[in-house]
Amino acid sequence: MIASDFYYLGSTMLNASLSPSSTELVINVLAMVLEEGKPLDRAYSHHFSGLKLAPSEQARITYVTGDLLRRLNFYCYLADISTDEIARMGSRLLNAWHMANELPIPKLQYTLAIEEDDFYQRLEAAKQQAALFDGCPEWLDTLGQEQLGDDWAKERAALAQAPKRYLRVNPLKTNSEDLAKRLAKEGVETREVPGVPSALEVISDAALFRTECFKQGLFEQQDAGSQHVAAAVGAEPGMRVIDACAGAGGKTLAIAAQMQGKGRLLAMDVEQWKLDNLKQRARRAGAHNVETRIIASSKTIKRLKLSADRVLLDVPCSGLGVLKRNPDAKWRDTPDRLPVLVELQREILQSYSRMVKVDGILIYATCSIMPQENRQQVDAFLAANPHFSFIDDETVSVADTGFDGFYLARMKRTAESA
Numbered sequence: 001m002i003a004s005d006f007y008y009l010g011s012t013m014l015n016a017s018l019s020p021s022s023t024e025l026v027i028n029v030l031a032m033v034l035e036e037g038k039p040l041d042r043a044y045s046h047h048f049s050g051l052k053l054a055p056s057e058q059a060r061i062t063y064v065t066g067d068l069l070r071r072l073n074f075y076c077y078l079a080d081i082s083t084d085e086i087a088r089m090g091s092r093l094l095n096a097w098h099m100a101n102e103l104p105i106p107k108l109q110y111t112l113a114i115e116e117d118d119f120y121q122r123l124e125a126a127k128q129q130a131a132l133f134d135g136c137p138e139w140l141d142t143l144g145q146e147q148l149g150d151d152w153a154k155e156r157a158a159l160a161q162a163p164k165r166y167l168r169v170n171p172l173k174t175n176s177e178d179l180a181k182r183l184a185k186e187g188v189e190t191r192e193v194p195g196v197p198s199a200l201e202v203i204s205d206a207a208l209f210r211t212e213c214f215k216q217g218l219f220e221q222q223d224a225g226s227q228h229v230a231a232a233v234g235a236e237p238g239m240r241v242i243d244a245c246a247g248a249g250g251k252t253l254a255i256a257a258q259m260q261g262k263g264r265l266l267a268m269d270v271e272q273w274k275l276d277n278l279k280q281r282a283r284r285a286g287a288h289n290v291e292t293r294i295i296a297s298s299k300t301i302k303r304l305k306l307s308a309d310r311v312l313l314d315v316p317c318s319g320l321g322v323l324k325r326n327p328d329a330k331w332r333d334t335p336d337r338l339p340v341l342v343e344l345q346r347e348i349l350q351s352y353s354r355m356v357k358v359d360g361i362l363i364y365a366t367c368s369i370m371p372q373e374n375r376q377q378v379d380a381f382l383a384a385n386p387h388f389s390f391i392d393d394e395t396v397s398v399a400d401t402g403f404d405g406f407y408l409a410r411m412k413r414t415a416e417s418a
């Protein structure tokens, strides 16, 4: 089963209650994520494998699970339970979710009922507490206010919404118009995305990864915000480009398309399994100029000194821009990890920028909207490295675009050293 297929959403999600068996599945997935600390994708794989769920039922389950995770404290408040007793009190949580969404309560064999008057009193009280209503834990609300001030409230509300589903058209094999027609023949409805020409938004329920179009490499699933960041790399055919935190290659493949298969594109990461995944995706996409290299030590970077026209550093980050898609990060140890991540970002920026050649461009990116991981990192880097000059930067706001939140900054190397 392909993990990303878990995320697809349809327009008819909230019209009917979950069946008892789907309700149980939601509770089990939530317990695995919240009590065993497993990633959401892994919990879906574990609980869905072997079941022959119709795509529409799978979509309903993932929709409810996602909504519960995005606004867990809100629904727990309505259910009058705490966020760490999901396995035991799950049926009460699911009852609260159905009541809040004005749906009949699922007919479970054993269920913990909620008293109606009490529920509606709690609902009214929750409406008066904006952070709780948006499903925002206290640490995140404090951080958001410190980092974004007055802009935080709209981002917080936007991060509580379900993510839309986007795909990136692969120009190495097709174009938007042809792909949209071919997908329509396979039952997948799409529409264009203003401002992001490489993207199509998927607007019907569909198991995208079972389509022939996917098997033939005509598209990849990728958020429109992420596509926007990849476009900012501005790679051209014949260039030497390094994607130094490539992961499984979401942005690498978009860059390969910019290069029209000409030139050298080196995808690097510290995790071999991600690069193996990337190779497979590159083959499907017909991206033949992608080479992968594991970063074994600082020597790997040193050997590439002054070698690249473009270096993309899509660094490890808090993921606080992509909470719509990965809402479990709200309920993990993200605040404890943040200082460690900020230090790692600083080190990567300082060390990996050595690979940019004179007149080449360094692109620093995160999937966070917090200045601490973004502009503040860039300013500190520029202050310590006067042989780089600032070109521009951009924060992709979740509230303003409806996409996932990202940040990117572009800097030019003007001399070999300071």
Ligand SMILES: C[S@@+](CC[C@H](N)C(=O)[O-])C[C@H]1O[C@@H](n2cnc3c(N)ncnc32)[C@H](O)[C@@H]1O
Binding pocket: 226, 244, 245, 246, 247, 248, 249, 250, 251, 252, 268, 269, 270, 271, 274, 295, 314, 315, 316, 317, 348, 367
């Ligand atoms: C934000 S993710 C990259 C996502 C990817 N660029 C994409 O578009 O799909 C950050 C990546 O950095 C990798 N990473 C972590 N520490 C690293 C390091 N010291 N050097 C290079 N990559 C690192 C992680 O394994 C992860 O794949």
